[in-house]
Amino acid sequence: MKQPPAWRSGATTRAGARAARGGERVAFNATPLLAVKLPRWRSMLLLFLLFCAFTLLAGRAFYLQGGIGTDFLQRQGEARYARTLEVPATRGKVTDRNGVVLAASVPARAIWAIPEDVDLAPRELAQLAQLLQMPVSELKRKLAAEDRNFVYLRRQVEPEVAERIAALKIEGIHASREFKRHYPEGPTAAHVIGFTDVEGRGQEGIELALESTLAGRAGSRRVIKDRLGRIVDGDWQRMPVDGRDVVLSIDHRIQYVAFSALKDAVEAHRAKAGAVVVLDVKTGEVLALANWPSFDPNRRDRWDAATLRNRALTDTFEPGSTLKPFSIAAALDAGRVSPELRVQTAPGRMTIGGRTIGDAHPHGVLTVAEVVAKSSNVGTAKIALDLPAQTLWQTYTAAGFGQAPSGASAGFSGAVAGRLRPYEAWRPIEQATIAYGYGVSVSLLQLARAYTIFARNGDVVPLTMMRTEAPPAGVQVIKPETARAMRRMLELAVGDEGTAPAARIAGYRVAGKTGTARKLQNGRYVNAYVASFAGFAPASDPRIVVAVMIDEPDTARGRYYGGDVAAPVFAQIVAGALRTLQVPPDGAVDKVQGRPIEPPRPPLQRLAEVAWVAQ
Amino acid sequence: MIGRGTLLLVAALLVASGLSLVTAQHLARSLFVDLERARQQSKALEAEGNRLRVELGRASQPAAVEAAARGLGLRPVDAARTVFLPAGEGVAAQTGAAR
Numbered sequence: 124m125k126q127p128p129a130w131r132s133g134a135t136t137r138a139g140a141r142a143a144r145g146g147e148r149v150a151f152n153a154t155p156l157l158a159v160k161l162p163r164w165r166s167m168l169l170l171f172l173l174f175c176a177f178t179l180l181a182g183r184a185f186y187l188q189g190g191i192g193t194d195f196l197q198r199q200g201e202a203r204y205a206r207t208l209e210v211p212a213t214r215g216k217v218t219d220r221n222g223v224v225l226a227a228s229v230p231a232r233a234i235w236a237i238p239e240d241v242d243l244a245p246r247e248l249a250q251l252a253q254l255l256q257m258p259v260s261e262l263k264r265k266l267a268a269e270d271r272n273f274v275y276l277r278r279q280v281e282p283e284v285a286e287r288i289a290a291l292k293i294e295g296i297h298a299s300r301e302f303k304r305h306y307p308e309g310p311t312a313a314h315v316i317g318f319t320d321v322e323g324r325g326q327e328g329i330e331l332a333l334e335s336t337l338a339g340r341a342g343s344r345r346v347i348k349d350r351l352g353r354i355v356d357g358d359w360q361r362m363p364v365d366g367r368d369v370v371l372s373i374d375h376r377i378q379y380v381a382f383s384a385l386k387d388a389v390e391a392h393r394a395k396a397g398a399v400v401v402l403d404v405k406t407g408e409v410l411a412l413a414n415w416p417s418f419d420p421n422r423r424d425r426w427d428a429a430t431l432r433n434r435a436l437t438d439t440f441e442p443g444s445t446l447k448p449f450s451i452a453a454a455l456d457a458g459r460v461s462p463e464l465r466v467q468t469a470p471g472r473m474t475i476g477g478r479t480i481g482d483a484h485p486h487g488v489l490t491v492a493e494v495v496a497k498s499s500n501v502g503t504a505k506i507a508l509d510l511p512a513q514t515l516w517q518t519y520t521a522a523g524f525g526q527a528p529s530g531a532s533a534g535f536s537g538a539v540a541g542r543l544r545p546y547e548a549w550r551p552i553e554q555a556t557i558a559y560g561y562g563v564s565v566s567l568l569q570l571a572r573a574y575t576i577f578a579r580n581g582d583v584v585p586l587t588m589m590r591t592e593a594p595p596a597g598v599q600v601i602k603p604e605t606a607r608a609m610r611r612m613l614e615l616a617v618g619d620e621g622t623a624p625a626a627r628i629a630g631y632r633v634a635g636k637t638g639t640a641r642k643l644q645n646g647r648y649v650n651a652y653v654a655s656f657a658g659f660a661p662a663s664d665p666r667i668v669v670a671v672m673i674d675e676p677d678t679a680r681g682r683y684y685g686g687d688v689a690a691p692v693f694a695q696i697v698a699g700a701l702r703t704l705q706v707p708p709d710g711a712v713d714k715v716q717g718r719p720i721e722p723p724r725p726p727l728q729r730l731a732e733v734a735w736v737a738q
Numbered sequence: 739m740i741g742r743g744t745l746l747l748v749a750a751l752l753v754a755s756g757l758s759l760v761t762a763q764h765l766a767r768s769l770f771v772d773l774e775r776a777r778q779q780s781k782a783l784e785a786e787g788n789r790l791r792v793e794l795g796r797a798s799q800p801a802a803v804e805a806a807a808r809g810l811g812l813r814p815v816d817a818a819r820t821v822f823l824p825a826g827e828g829v830a831a832q833t834g835a836a837r
Contacts, residue, residue: 216788224795230785307795354774355767379800702815 205347205358212339214302214323215366217316217330219375220408220590224307226316226330226420228323231303232285233278238266240295247293254288255280278321279303304330308375310417311382314433315373315409315588317536318420327431329369329588332536339366370590371534372408377401380699382413385671388692389415392676392683398435399692400571401700402668404659406594407575407584409534410667410700412436412568436538439564440653440672443640444498444622444685446524446560446570448577450507451495452609453518456601459509462492462608468501475552480504496615498622498637500559507558508551515558516546521600522573522583524565534588541565560638567655571670574657577613577634578665581606610634614662617690623656626690628698630708632662635669635693637685642675651675656689660697661709669696 149155186192217226234255243251243266252259255277265274278301280288285298304319306312317328325334342363347356381399389397401411418430432438454460471485482499494502507515520526525543528535542564549557556562565573568586576583582597601609613634617626623637635658641648654673659665671689682688796802804814 213784213788216791223798224791227788227792227795229789229792305792307792308799309801311799311801349767353771356770376800379804383801383804699814 204349205345207343207345210342210344210360210363211300211302212341212363213365214304214319214339215337216368217337218368218370219373219378220371220410221374222370223375225312225371225373225375226304226306228302228304230282231279231301232282232298233301234276234280234285234288234296234298236266236274236276236297237272237295238268238274239272241266241293242295243293247291250291251276251288251293251296254284254291304420306420308378309419309421311413312373312375312378313417313420314414314431314435315371315378315412316420318423321423328433328536329371329534332534332588333369336369337366340364371588372403372406372410372590373412373588374410374703376703377696377700378411378413380703381411381669381696382415382417384692384695384699385413386415386417388671388673388688392673392688394673394677394688395675396434397671397673397692398438398567399672399696400435400567400668400670401696402571402575402586404575404578404665404668406591407572407586408591409568409586409588411696433537434674435567435672436535437566439539439541439566440655440674441561441563441640441643442565442570442655443560443638443653444500445636445638445655445657445670446563446565447498447503447558448495448609448613448636449518449522449524449573450503450510450515450558451491451612452577452601452605453515454506454510455491455608456518456605457510457514460491460506462490462612464491465489466491466494466499466502466505468494468499468505471501473501473504473555475504475508475555476550478552480552480555492612492615493620495612495636496618496621498616503559504555508555512546512549512554515554516543516549518600519543519557519563521598522576523569524563524573526569528568528572528586535568535586538568539566541569560640567670567672570655570657570672571668574635574659574668574670576600577606577609578659578668579606610662610665613658617658622684623686623690623693625686626656626658626693626697628660628694628701630710631660631697631701631706632710633660633694633697634658634662634665635690637690639683639685650678652678652683654683654685654688656685656693658693658697660701661706663709666704666706667697667700669693669700671696 151157187196214228216224216228218224248259248262252262255262257277262276265276268274276296280298288296289298302323304323306316306318308316313328315328317330317332318326319330320326323338325331325337330337340363342361344360345358346354347358349355381401385397385399388394397415399411399413400409402408403410412433412435414432414434416427416430418426451460455462465488467488468482469485469487471482473480480500482501486493486497486499486502489497489499489502491502491506493499494506520543525541527540528538543557544553544562546554553562572583572586579597580603581601582599584595584597613636614632615621616636617623617633623635626633626635626637635656638653638655638657640653640655642651642653643649644651652675654676655671657668657670659668671692673688673692676683676688807813
């Protein structure tokens with residue numbers, strides 16, 4: 124049986140008895156009544172359990188803070204405040220040679236939606252559709268795709284519009300940053316510059332050719348954001364590399380002159396298309412390169428595939444008479460003929476190997492210079508047939524025909540080589556026709572480049588779309604004296620007796636050659652023409668080469684000759700370009716195309732400063 | 739044994755250092771926020787500059803200039819209305835004027 128607890132049987136203890144007996148005071152804490160006798164193992168057990176618990180805690184703490192579980196917790200923590208941000212690189216600008224922006228990226232917004240989150244009142248829907256410039260039905264259709272959790276409503280929206288959309292505070296509509304490429308010159312320089320896709324990757328022209336230079340590289344950074352979304356600390360970052368700017372050789376003023384002259388001519392002659400190339404003779408820089416029809420690179424929705432083609436680079440044509448100077452130059456260079464040598468071209472027909480070639484008008488006896496000026500096929504054929512085929516081929520090849528121009532680094536994407544068959548395969552009739560520009564195909568860029576051998580001293584330089592400071596070294600094609608002789612002949616070709624008096628301008632001596640070539644369709648020559656003109660100015664010390672090509676001018680009115688169609692375009696462009704370049708005049712100014720001029724009205728100003736006068 | 743005074747001192751130092759760490763961290767972060775804001779501003783200004791350049795390009799486009807000039811009743815100068823001065827002299831030697 125168990126003993127009763129001591130405090131219950133207090134009276135039986137000695138001290139208790141003493142206190143009871145004598146009223147002797149005992150301190151409370153020493154009261155024997157309170158002296159508890161616990162078994163020692165209980166306290167030990169408790170202590171042990173406490174020890175175990177603390178050990179567990181310490182272990183857990185160690186596990187979480189210093190050991191195995193740490194990574195997980197840190198990741199979880201970071202996931203709540205750290206963000207990896209994409210830092211986009213800005214695409215480089217494209218400018219003309221004077222720093223005028225031709226293409227630049229400007230921030231824009233992409234508006235997107237999570238369809239299932241969007242619940243629009245009809246009024247909001249109308250507002251949103253109006254801001255996005257799309258019909259309500261289209262917006263509804265886009266938002267109806269509930270199975271998708273992401274849909275772009277419109278991309279490349281102006282930031283102001285995006286802000287107004289954000290101000291509507293519609294749930295499920297979001298905006299993200301992106302860039303929009305702007306082309307201030309619009310259709311004028313569209314083919315040169317090309318365009319990018321909606322993601323900012325180059326697709327055509329310079330944008331494609333120099334993609335790696337322009338693009339840059341996006342960076343990223345790891346940051347810590349506070350609850351307000353502000354970036355409060357950075358962890359690491361890889362800086363974005365912005366795309367580099369590209370300075371083209373194009374002069375946007377000359378480009379405009381070329382473009383508008385071409386456009387007017389193509390429209391006036393109801394032609395299918397046209398192209399113009401303007402080169403700097405000294406440096407081989409392309410000062411202007413225009414095509415019509417053109418497109419506005421800012422308005423993607425209105426593009427037509429046919430207008431996107433850079434005809435001056437990618438299309439070849441049989442140039443016809445514009446190639447004659449090269450065969451004449453080959454003969455001059457070989458010492459076979461001199462400019463004064465007389466050639467019988469009567470009766471204006473000539474039969475070679477069973478095929479007959481002919482002139483538009485019979486000319487009789489002509490000097491070699493007159494053969495060029497009057498563009499006699501028979502005379503050219505006779506001179507060329509006197510040459511070894513190899514010599515002619517070599518001159519053509521050295522001038523760049525049949526050769527693709529130096530590649531994409533110079534900015535020519537998609538430039539073609541044209542076609543010049545190997546001379547071993549030429550039959551005499553072919554040698555004759557190739558001499559006056561049939562049976563050989565060239566691009567307008569090649570034609571313009573080839574004319575630099577006359578404009579320079581018989582050498583040719585590689586062309587470039589980039590602004591260059593130092594003129595490159597040329598490769599000699601013909602002798603300098605041959606080039607000089609050809610310059611004089613080509614000046615005669617725009618004289619009163621030549622085929623292109625319309626190419627002349629006041630104040631400058633010009634030189635050049637017309638071409639009117641029948642088009643070959645399905646292996647047959649049809650009643651459609653390519654009118655061309657290639658030339659240079661000022662003739663005394665050439666600065667620019669201009670080549671013009673008009674495809675299929677309207678034949679109905681009988682004005683489809685290079686001299687009627689392409690030469691006036693040349694004159695317009697040369698006048699504008701030389702004024703822009705402030706080239707001092709070298710020619711007579713009292714007569715323009717035989718028309719006398721009255722004295723001027725003051726005030727006098729420097730030539731290039733006044734571009735506009737009162738009507 | 740370490741005296742009570744030393745202990746208090748160390749404790750006070752510890753507290754002070756702890757507080758200064760917090761302050762420094764706060765300061766660093768607020769400076770970082772400022773830096774971030776400045777960076778964003780610089781980006782925005784750069785973008786604005788680009789936008790203005792594009793606008794300038796658009797406004798100085800020859801087509802725009804021509805349209806504006808024609809609106810004012812002007813037309814392009816041609817050689818017929820240009821006075822040509824011989825090099826080195828201030829005298830009009832060869833002249834040309836409009837129809």
